[in-house]
Amino acid sequence: MKVTKRKTAQHRAALVRAAARLFRGRGIDGVGVAEIGKAAGLTHGALYAQFPSKGALAAEALRQGLDRSIAYLTAPKHNHRPTLRDYLNRYLSRSLRDNLADGCPMAASASEIARQDALVSARFSEGFERTVDAVQAALGPSNSTASERRRARAIVAAMIGGVAVSRAVLKARPRLADDILTAVREVVGEVGGATTR
Amino acid sequence: MKVTKRKTAQHRAALVRAAARLFRGRGIDGVGVAEIGKAAGLTHGALYAQFPSKGALAAEALRQGLDRSIAYLTAPKHNHRPTLRDYLNRYLSRSLRDNLADGCPMAASASEIARQDALVSARFSEGFERTVDAVQAALGPSNSTASERRRARAIVAAMIGGVAVSRAVLKARPRLADDILTAVREVVGEVGGATTR
Numbered sequence: 001m002k003v004t005k006r007k008t009a010q011h012r013a014a015l016v017r018a019a020a021r022l023f024r025g026r027g028i029d030g031v032g033v034a035e036i037g038k039a040a041g042l043t044h045g046a047l048y049a050q051f052p053s054k055g056a057l058a059a060e061a062l063r064q065g066l067d068r069s070i071a072y073l074t075a076p077k078h079n080h081r082p083t084l085r086d087y088l089n090r091y092l093s094r095s096l097r098d099n100l101a102d103g104c105p106m107a108a109s110a111s112e113i114a115r116q117d118a119l120v121s122a123r124f125s126e127g128f129e130r131t132v133d134a135v136q137a138a139l140g141p142s143n144s145t146a147s148e149r150r151r152a153r154a155i156v157a158a159m160i161g162g163v164a165v166s167r168a169v170l171k172a173r174p175r176l177a178d179d180i181l182t183a184v185r186e187v188v189g190e191v192g193g194a195t196t197r
Numbered sequence: 198m199k200v201t202k203r204k205t206a207q208h209r210a211a212l213v214r215a216a217a218r219l220f221r222g223r224g225i226d227g228v229g230v231a232e233i234g235k236a237a238g239l240t241h242g243a244l245y246a247q248f249p250s251k252g253a254l255a256a257e258a259l260r261q262g263l264d265r266s267i268a269y270l271t272a273p274k275h276n277h278r279p280t281l282r283d284y285l286n287r288y289l290s291r292s293l294r295d296n297l298a299d300g301c302p303m304a305a306s307a308s309e310i311a312r313q314d315a316l317v318s319a320r321f322s323e324g325f326e327r328t329v330d331a332v333q334a335a336l337g338p339s340n341s342t343a344s345e346r347r348r349a350r351a352i353v354a355a356m357i358g359g360v361a362v363s364r365a366v367l368k369a370r371p372r373l374a375d376d377i378l379t380a381v382r383e384v385v386g387e388v389g390g391a392t393t394r
């Protein structure tokens with residue numbers, strides 16, 4: 001049976017969509033390959049024809065999720081490039097924290113990536129460094145004596161940690177969860193030389 | 198069949214040990230309850246007699262892991278209370294990053310906790326705030342205008358994020374992984390008013 005090019009592309013897109021949704025909701029380790037195929041309406045064979053391993057599928061889902069979240073983060077505001085303050089307000093927001101499905105896959109999966117294979121680590125690294133590029137370009141003057149690259153890397157690590165920790169405490173301590181977002185926005189804004197508001 | 202008190206305590210300890218090891222290695226979502234019982238050498242019934250749910254077991258494993266890692270972090274150095282620099286050097290070290298089994302469970306599981314129940318979130322919140330207490334007590338003067346509590350919370354979120362992100366990029370970009378640790382130590386040390394070295 002011949003599968004057309006178009007059909008193949010559709011299968012691929014359906015698999016990546018299903019994988020991204022299931023990984024975010026239940027964790028990369030919590031979902032099996034067979035289940036992803038089923039959720040996408042495909043047979044095991046059709047899945048393996050597209051992705052030789054769960055790792056390859058996870059890497060592709062991560063790449064697409066990063067593209068989406070970086071596009072959201074860096075979207076122009078009133079036709080201007082966003083400021084560092086915009087980045088912090090967008091990334092460390094309650095609405096993004098409460099919306100696991102559309103949020104940044106680095107914050108959603110940070111502590112799970114270490115258990116995946118090198119291809120997934122490579123995709124994560126690219127997403128991290130692209131986000132660092134954007135933050136570095138938006139840095140203002142500050143009292144820090146660290147290099148701009150280090151400053152930007154520390155800021156992005158704090159942004160990812162801030163969202164992950166805020167989500168982790170949310171069910172038990174919602175007010176603490178909000179204060180963590182505020183604290184990281186405030187302190188990281190100072191480090192990055194962000195203008196107020 | 199009567200199970201003695203001592204036996205019960207042994208079962209409990211064996212279960213928590215097995216759970217903590219399996220959760221760290223494969224993720225909370227990646228391990229089933231039956232498997233934990235088997236790894237601890239206990240029947241399903243013995244497991245449920247101790248912990249009514251996987252959540253209850255995960256919460257207890259998290260609590261014990263936090264006790265251990267906070268004790269390590271805050272252990273006296275040459276009979277003195279550790280400085281903020283000591284905290285940063287201990288937490289954001291290559292050896293701790295490369296040793297998932299003995300490291301801080303907040304960094305090992307941050308992004309997974311949001312998917313667990315409120316009891317697990319409560320244990321995570323306690324561990325976070327206890328770590329914040331220690332960091333806050335060690336703060337020195339800095340240019341930040343944020344309150345000391347917020348400064349300490351932002352610092353601990355950055356420490357957790359720094360370790361998680363460093364682990365995530367390690368397989369693909371080991372030098373970047375090291376630089377992330379250095380960047381967070383350097384920048385967060387400035388924010389916290391840590392003395393150099």
